Amino acid sequence: MLTNIRIVLVHTFHPGNIGQAARAMKTMGLSELVLVNPRSFPHEEASRLAAGAKDIVERARVVDSLPEAVKDCVQVVGASARPRSLPLPHFDEPDRMAQALIQNAGLAPVALVFGRERSGLTNSEIRCCSHQVSIPANPDYGILNLAQAVQVLAYELFQARQKRADHEIPFRRPAQEPLPTQEQMKHFHEHLSQVVQKSGFLTQPHAQTERQLQAIFTRAQPSRKELSLLRGLLNALSRDT
Amino acid sequence: MLTNIRIVLVHTFHPGNIGQAARAMKTMGLSELVLVNPRSFPHEEASRLAAGAKDIVERARVVDSLPEAVKDCVQVVGASARPRSLPLPHFDEPDRMAQALIQNAGLAPVALVFGRERSGLTNSEIRCCSHQVSIPANPDYGILNLAQAVQVLAYELFQARQKRADHEIPFRRPAQEPLPTQEQMKHFHEHLSQVVQKSGFLTQPHAQTERQLQAIFTRAQPSRKELSLLRGLLNALSRDT
Incomplete structure (x- = not known):
């Protein structure tokens, strides 16, 4: 450990x-x-x-x-x-x-x-x-x-x-969902930025707003599964626009 | 404090x-x-x-x-x-x-x-x-x-x-009995040693036994009042011998 x-x-x-x-x-x-x-x-x-x-x-x-x-x-x-x-x-x-x-x-x-x-x-x-x-x-x-x-x-x-x-009780660890790596989070944030810009929500790159969005998802601490879900959603949203 | x-x-x-x-x-x-x-x-x-x-x-x-x-x-x-x-x-x-x-x-x-x-x-x-x-x-x-x-x-x-x-509750500290200082404990141990030797329990100075006795009273952590009591007892005992 x-x-x-x-x-x-x-x-x-x-x-x-x-x-x-x-x-x-x-x-x-x-x-x-x-x-x-x-x-x-x-x-x-x-x-x-x-x-x-x-x-x-x-x-x-x-x-x-x-x-x-x-x-x-x-x-x-x-x-x-x-x-x-x-x-x-x-x-x-x-x-x-x-x-x-x-x-x-x-x-x-x-x-x-x-x-x-x-x-x-x-x-x-x-x-x-x-x-x-x-x-x-x-x-x-x-x-x-x-x-x-x-x-x-x-x-x-x-x-x-x-x-x-x-x-700790030996041999009986509760099953846990692993957290994403920092690299996986970084890819998610890049994906999010692309989608946000493509959506027209931000008409130009705006570092402050991007950081605020990043902070929200960092605080939420999504699991790897939840991150996949979010990325699937981003994909779906960006296909629609 | x-x-x-x-x-x-x-x-x-x-x-x-x-x-x-x-x-x-x-x-x-x-x-x-x-x-x-x-x-x-x-x-x-x-x-x-x-x-x-x-x-x-x-x-x-x-x-x-x-x-x-x-x-x-x-x-x-x-x-x-x-x-x-x-x-x-x-x-x-x-x-x-x-x-x-x-x-x-x-x-x-x-x-x-x-x-x-x-x-x-x-x-x-x-x-x-x-x-x-x-x-x-x-x-x-x-x-x-x-x-x-x-x-x-x-x-x-x-x-x-x-x-x-x-x-902490302001203005309502429980009354506590102060512990003796190290100097007061030292005087007690000296007193104890004198009494022990005078009693004939030890026929010659014996560092190991004295340390064991000291350790007992150190562990007991007597208050100042209790230490006075013990010293009074030592006085009484050494008057008898």
Whole structure:
């Protein structure tokens, strides 16, 4: 289950933070690290500060963009210091986020995404996520170091996994409908945009309206079956116009 | 309430860890830092890595020994990677520890104690504690970096404080009996040792037996009133012999 949970670090500036994040992951039983455009990697500081988690640093996958890092994931949670105005589902309580992520990781890959040390995730990166989470903290100084944010959320994942293991009835998991991957959602949104434009509802591309539509379907969290249904409907609608 | 919660770092080797621990504290609303014999302090690495928590580093109190750091505390929780054979009350679940510490901090100072980076707390330092706590972690690699351990436990304290605030009924706190300070407990144990030796129960000083006796009374967590009662009893008993 835990190999389905991926930690994604976006544009990390200090290689030492990559090492410390890897160590934090390993202490909580996580092993899948993906780096989006790190400033300097591989780097000896990353390996040194990983301590006993050098294996995670060495196996880390480096990619060019956040969509590339999470395209096969069914849930993508972006960590941010404060809620954005974007209408994504937001977890105020990391333990609830952890329960949801652990549950989805039982079926397919999921990701927990951390932004740059100083500026976090951009709005366009947040839009690659299906959810946001923030760590409750001192309102006067709530800025956790990157590796420490990874540590706290990884700790919550470890706890959620243990609690789930306690309650799990062997051989009798309820049948669940898998969520779509981020790639499947992206294709859906592209399809939706085409249909909207073809319909004449928008006479020209209008990013704000498209984002609002996207947010509605992201919040709805359709299953794969429901997404097929929606795409079938879009096909039907665009044949009519 | 939070100024009653003290973070004590024992024999910290890397000054950078002091800074990172201070930052972790501040993100979770803690401000009282006591350093027992740090290898190198003050140090620019400590200030640099504290980031926005330099004030905590600057106000940190430096002392010579752990008993000095916690003598006025009514609860002293030692963080350790794995349970020792010492018979102290042990919290496996940091959230329970946090609830207890927050509750006691409503009345008097309490402390959370962290040992050296590599070797943790010695047995004699653990004996200065009233409780132990460990952070649930990967059984194959459960060694959190010092500042990350501080972060996780400070986060649990912040959560426990918020939950308590939610449930607190203003102006109607239940009357509670304060616990003795560590210094009061120490005087009691000295008194007990004298009486035991004077009684002829031990014909010569015997550290192991004395520790077992100490552990019994530490586990019992007597209130200040109960401790007075016990000391009165010891006085009465030693007059008889």
